[in-house]
Amino acid sequence: MAPAMASAQAPPVAEVSREQARLAWVRGAVEVLGADLRADETHRAAEGEMLSRGQRVRTGADGSAMIALANGSFLELDANSLLVMFAPASPSVAGVSPSTTTTLARGSMRVRAAPLGLRAAPIAVSTLAVTVWTGRADAMVAADLGGHITRMAVWRGRMRVRVGTREYLLTQGYGVQEEVDHGPGVLQLLPRAPVWRASPPTRLLSFGEPLDVSAQWAPNPRAHTVPASEWKVQVARDESFRDLVESVRVPAATPRWTGRAYSPGTYHVRVVAIDVNRFESSSSAVARIQIAAPTVLPATEGPEEQRARVRIPQGFFCGLDGAPLTSWEQPLTLMPGRPHALRCATDPSGRNARERTIPAGLAGPLRRELQINAPASDTDDGPAVGSLSLRLHDAVGEPVSLARVEAVASNGVVVDPVRETEQRGVYTATLHWPRGVRACRVGFTVNEALHFEQEARAERVQVVAPQAPPPRYDPATVRVETMRIAPPRDPDDDAPFDREE
Numbered sequence: 391m392a393p394a395m396a397s398a399q400a401p402p403v404a405e406v407s408r409e410q411a412r413l414a415w416v417r418g419a420v421e422v423l424g425a426d427l428r429a430d431e432t433h434r435a436a437e438g439e440m441l442s443r444g445q446r447v448r449t450g451a452d453g454s455a456m457i458a459l460a461n462g463s464f465l466e467l468d469a470n471s472l473l474v475m476f477a478p479a480s481p482s483v484a485g486v487s488p489s490t491t492t493t494l495a496r497g498s499m500r501v502r503a504a505p506l507g508l509r510a511a512p513i514a515v516s517t518l519a520v521t522v523w524t525g526r527a528d529a530m531v532a533a534d535l536g537g538h539i540t541r542m543a544v545w546r547g548r549m550r551v552r553v554g555t556r557e558y559l560l561t562q563g564y565g566v567q568e569e570v571d572h573g574p575g576v577l578q579l580l581p582r583a584p585v586w587r588a589s590p591p592t593r594l595l596s597f598g599e600p601l602d603v604s605a606q607w608a609p610n611p612r613a614h615t616v617p618a619s620e621w622k623v624q625v626a627r628d629e630s631f632r633d634l635v636e637s638v639r640v641p642a643a644t645p646r647w648t649g650r651a652y653s654p655g656t657y658h659v660r661v662v663a664i665d666v667n668r669f670e671s672s673s674s675a676v677a678r679i680q681i682a683a684p685t686v687l688p689a690t691e692g693p694e695e696q697r698a699r700v701r702i703p704q705g706f707f708c709g710l711d712g713a714p715l716t717s718w719e720q721p722l723t724l725m726p727g728r729p730h731a732l733r734c735a736t737d738p739s740g741r742n743a744r745e746r747t748i749p750a751g752l753a754g755p756l757r758r759e760l761q762i763n764a765p766a767s768d769t770d771d772g773p774a775v776g777s778l779s780l781r782l783h784d785a786v787g788e789p790v791s792l793a794r795v796e797a798v799a800s801n802g803v804v805v806d807p808v809r810e811t812e813q814r815g816v817y818t819a820t821l822h823w824p825r826g827v828r829a830c831r832v833g834f835t836v837n838e839a840l841h842f843e844q845e846a847r848a849e850r851v852q853v854v855a856p857q858a859p860p861p862r863y864d865p866a867t868v869r870v871e872t873m874r875i876a877p878p879r880d881p882d883d884d885a886p887f888d889r890e891e
Contacts, residue, residue, distance in 0.1 A: 411441040411475055411492075414458045415632050418469075419450030443476040449497070456632070461511050462504030463525040471497020479516045479537060491516055498532035503547055512550065519568045523550040527562070530670065538570045543580055545672040565669040581618055581663035581671035582610035584645070589677045590659050593705055593736045596683040597746040600651035603679055607645050607661050610671075618663035622670070623647045626658050629676060639664075654683040682706060684732060687721055689754035689785035697785050698724045698754030700732060708734040715740050724748065726784045727756035727793060728837040750839030756790065757783050762821070762832060762846040769823050769848055776821040776848065778832065780808070789815025794837050799846070801830040823848055 413420075416435045424431025425444025435447065435455060447455060449471050457465045457473070467473055471494070478491040491514040501515070501524045512523035518537035522529075527547035533540055542551065543565035551560050553568050553575075560566060566575040588606040605623075609615060621640040627633040635657065640647055647661075657679045663671040682703035689698045699721035702708045707715040710722050711731050715738050724730055729750045735743035750756075759781040765774030778797065782790040795808040795817050804822040811818055821832075829847045 412458045413439045414456040416455045418453035420453045420455045421448045441475045445475045447473045459513050461513050461525045464502040466500035468498045479518050494533045496533050501529045503528050519570045521552045541567045543669050579616050581616040581665050583672045584661045584663050584674045590679045594681045596654050596681050598683050600653050603649040603652050616665050618642045619666045620664050622662040654681045656680050686752045695786045707738045724753040726754035727840050729839050764848045765823050772825050774823040778819050780817045782815050791815050796835045799830045799832045801827050803830040
């Protein structure tokens with residue numbers, strides 16, 4: 391990790407004793423090893439874990455960790471480093487309590503001073519070559535060749551250094567390299583922090599897609615500046631650069647950088663100059679980048695029903711369906727059942743404005759109540775007529791008026807144009823059924839965006855032939871015949887039989 395800026399917010403001071411430390415945070419591959427290096431005592435480091443005498447903190451190629459000491463200072467362990475807690479590098483260090491001395495066995499770390507106003511008692515950190523006292527400086531300590539060579543640099547404050555029997559104060563803006571069994575190291579002026587020539591944009595507008603981010607910087611223009619042999623660019627999601635997104639090296643001759651495919655979110659970028667002796671400058675000013683995207687809030691149901699809305703990020707200017715660009719404290723309400731054109735920019739003038747269509751499917755549910763009435767006569771006897779009634783309303787029950795509704799039926803059934811009635815949100819149409827057709831599917835399109843279908847069926851209408859009326863009585867059409875029947879003839883009577891008509 392690059393050196394932390396003095397203005398960066400420090401984590402809360404850990405409540406630990408002089409013989410304890412706490413893992414303030416971990417990132418990537420970080421392990422804690424037991425004092426005797428047994429395999430069963432090795433475990434993955436956890437944030438908030440307490441560290442005691444003899445335990446080792448080891449970081450992998452992508453790992454880093456911050457350790458809180460009792461005096462309020464912090465040790466930021468870089469990748470591929472090993473720190474031994476409360477165990478000195480040599481059996482005895484003059485004037486230092488072995489129980490409170492921590493050893494950097496390999497790798498590098500950043501030392502962060504205790505918060506301002508806290509009277510911090512210095513705590514010793516050693517390598518094979520030197521012992522330094524932390525708590526009153528923002529500095530770097532790196533142990534090369536197992537600690538035989540130690541590089542130190544101070545960006546703010548001052549740090550006490552002891553090499554054998556020799557002791558001195560390393561002040562801000564200087565670095566030094568000390569080696570075991572060699573003469574005193576030579577103080578070196580550190581590179582100065584680079585300055586932004588074209589800092590990253592503070593706000594970028596996205597509609598959910600990742601964006602590229604670019605920036606340019608220049609060497610510090612102040613006199614007596616050590617030239618950089620390369621630059622280190624770091625991007626993180628937080629100001630303290632705990633959550634590192636990427637860290638890249640850039641040749642000294644090309645002081646520019648482009649980050650690829652950054653998703654919507656907030657990022658922090660800083661640049662560090664590195665000289666030929668691998669001493670680093672303090673970091674540039676931290677540039678904050680906000681990649682924001684309007685967010686569609688879906689409609690909610692239940693006791694607190696709400697329509698679908700669009701939340702506009704703070705500092706951006708948007709207009710819906712041709713409305714002027716303006717900032718919005720409250721989300722914009724979307725009418726359901728139709729697409730919306732959202733136009734946004736980073737300033738009210740509309741410079742570099744972008745437009746995106748919000749699909750009707752995201753504009754909230756369009757609730758419907760559909761009734762298709764069967765024909766009133768049997769289609770077997772000829773063409774018949776039916777009707778449909780469609781009611782549209784939104785999530786809160788408000789009628790959806792002025793919608794463009796189209797309906798098309800199958801099997802030759804013809805649907806007249808769908809019209810809205812005097813009752814808002816209610817649409818009707820007539821259906822013409824051909825002879826013999828009993829079923830069809832009616833497809834609906836609302837505002838050229840939403841589509842749905844429903845089956846319609848014409849039930850057979852039973853036709854009962856009317857009964858013939860009873861015959862009417864008309865005396866003029868009735869022929870009356872009178873017959874007189876003679877009484878039976880007496881066989882003994884020879885008189886003839888008489889008949890009268």
